[in-house]
Amino acid sequence: MIHSAMVHMPGHVGHGQQRGLTQFGHFRSHSFFWRQGAPGKTGTPHGFSEDGVGFSVDEAGTAKQAEHLGKQEDYRAVVLDLGLPDGNGLDVLKSWRADKLAMPVLILTARGDWQDKVNGLKAGADDYLAKPFQTEELLARLNALIRRSEGRVEAKLSAGGFELDEHRQCLHTPDGQEHSLTGTEFRLLRCLMSRPGQLFSKEQLLEQLYNLNDSPSDNTIEAYVRRLRKITGAEAITTRRGQGYIFNASD
Incomplete structure (x- = not known):
């Protein structure tokens, strides 16, 4: 069983x-x-x-x-x-x-x-x-x-011209490009895009990304945010120093 x-x-x-x-x-x-x-x-x-x-x-x-x-x-x-x-x-x-x-x-x-x-x-x-x-x-x-x-029909998240395809783990940007994401990039971006404008602390993001047996390093989130910004642009994901990260784009 x-x-x-x-x-x-x-x-x-x-x-x-x-x-x-x-x-x-x-x-x-x-x-x-x-x-x-x-x-x-x-x-x-x-x-x-x-x-x-x-x-x-x-x-x-x-x-x-x-x-x-x-x-x-x-x-x-x-x-x-x-x-x-x-x-x-x-x-x-x-x-x-x-x-x-x-x-x-x-x-x-x-x-x-x-x-x-x-x-x-x-x-x-x-x-x-x-x-x-x-x-x-x-x-x-x-x-x-x-x-x-969550009241959703399609397996897609949309915010500010960005569309995250959850079936294919890829992001469509406002300029019409499609970017494939690694598993962790996808999970982090999905978390941020699920609630545009909400502040997520590093601790909250780590809790969402890793299970109870994991011991990620303190700079893990920073490293993945830097990688995502190369795709979304720096304006879409902003850092509130000492507090966390916000996905700024809103429809």
């Missing part, structure tokens, strides 16, 4: 660099907490490249750990296995909803177990997927959940 999983991110779960179709039916039960991530870190579930999925992953192996992480962090989506080793995933879900946690939740059920699906939806799940399943279907369902939760 697979673990349960949660996603911490603004936007889309991309799959452009994913390798093949992966079935998860052979996994042990667990919880995955998804963030925007950096490639190749230990928190990524087997079958996902973090550059491919667009998010880093925090992982919990028990219902107790999953419940704690869900309440401790501001995750953007959750994949929750109902068959956790120390308890029922439904109880975890009910606890989150009782605490008014509204992040989208996709539950994993045993194939053909319609009662689990019904009980999960009644408990507050937003979608379900039967095991075993294929990676592309899971990613597609997560993308749809996130778009709906």
